[in-house]
């Protein structure tokens with residue numbers, strides 16, 4: 407048999423049929439559903455008199471619109487409330503597993519899937535959310551989908567897709583202290599651009615990835631979509647197994663043993679051929695900070711805001727100028743001189759326990775700088791929150807002047823009460839820095855949790871080693 411990549415193995419295992427126009431109908435093992443992209447899909451089911459094909463393959467929760475404080479009081483914004491209530495009603499009507507916002511298991515879907523052990527190696531996973539790529543860290547094939555596809559999967563358990571090309575990104579070398587997989591991902595996007603991996607399924611390999619925690623791998627796969635990749639994955643190994651063992655919805659006993667035997671095959675064959683290969687040297691990566699309105703507009707903490715004049719491509723030059731105008735930044739400004747108004751530690755990129763531990767480690771014994779008007783820490787799930795509290799992380803943050811919130815997407819995007827005001831500048835551990843992303847007129851700089859924590863204390867960007 408010819409050697410196969412991990413992607414090809416997962417694809418072949420789930421292909422139901424190939425269509426005449428070059429697409430494949432893929433069987434979907436797990437369907438995650440949020441309140442934002444699902445309402446019309448459920449309306450479609452009702453309209454067409456359809457029932458979910460496999461209700462047990464669904465997990466739903468509200469994450470984008472939920473308030474992150476005073477939840478008992480309900481949701482004040484009418485649109486947000488309607489979406490959250492609709493999801494609850496739809497799940498009750500169609501018999502789907504749903505965590506409401508008072509449930510401790512609620513959180514951002516890309517945090518709670520793995521946390522619950524419902525995200526498993528070898529699965530195909532779909533969700534009406536672009537950051538579904540995150541789940542690929544578990545050697546799964548995980549895609550973001552649109553609303554019409556949600557309806558299609560609900561009613562048929564299948565997704566029609568064109569086969570992707572394969573891109574292996576090999577990362578070797580040891581990450582320097584305080585440099586995270588977030589910095590690696592930003593460095594990658596800075597190099598290949600936000601369309602650099604369009605049409606590809608990425609597999610992250612190499613010694614650096616093998617040495618990473620599941621949390622760090624999830625951050626890497628989470629950001630793959632910002633490089634244009636439709637999905638990203640990491641091979642199964644002992645780290646994957648150790649993370650999943652004992653999770654509430656993971657298999658147990660003989661079922662675990664049988665599953666693990668299969669999961670061990672979930673890696674690219676040694677002589678498998680990829681359509682494209684890239685290499686990164688982790689040892690050379692510095693902490694990264696975005697300066698513009700796209701994740702590819704990024705440099706390291708020792709860098710400066712670039713000068714559009716030095717860009718030869720006129721389209722790019724105009725884009726840079728527009729970004730600088732929006733961001734209120736002058737060319738040549740050292741990144742360290744950029745002063746901040748708000749800090750956001752959270753989002754499906756960086757709101758897991760490990761992220762909070764790393765940030766708390768930096769914050770411990772310090773105070774948030776006077777010029778910071780708000781510093782938020784938003785755990786990715788109720789269970790992350792509980793565990794962080796058991797470790798005393800909440801006190802470290804609140805003693806320093808951070809607000810400690812309930813789980814949700816929060817200030818990652820302006821769909822709930824946590825927002826930036828016009829002109830406010832934020833160091834954010836999230837994944838998108840588009841115009842208005844965190845609130846109309848808000849200015850977002852993407853960084854790692856350690857960098858956000860250090861910026862909170864200094865009041866401007868700084869290398870943790872300077873604190």
Ligand SMILES: CC(C)[C@H](C(=O)O)[C@@H](O)C(=O)O
Nearest residue numbers: 442443470534535536537819
């Ligand atoms: C609202 C949702 C559809 C969207 C996504 O698809 O990613 C959001 O989560 C985001 O991060 O922009």
Ligand code: SF4
Nearest residue numbers: 537753754815818819
């Ligand atoms: S945390 Fe941000 S990126 Fe992740 S799903 Fe929510 S809005 Fe999208």
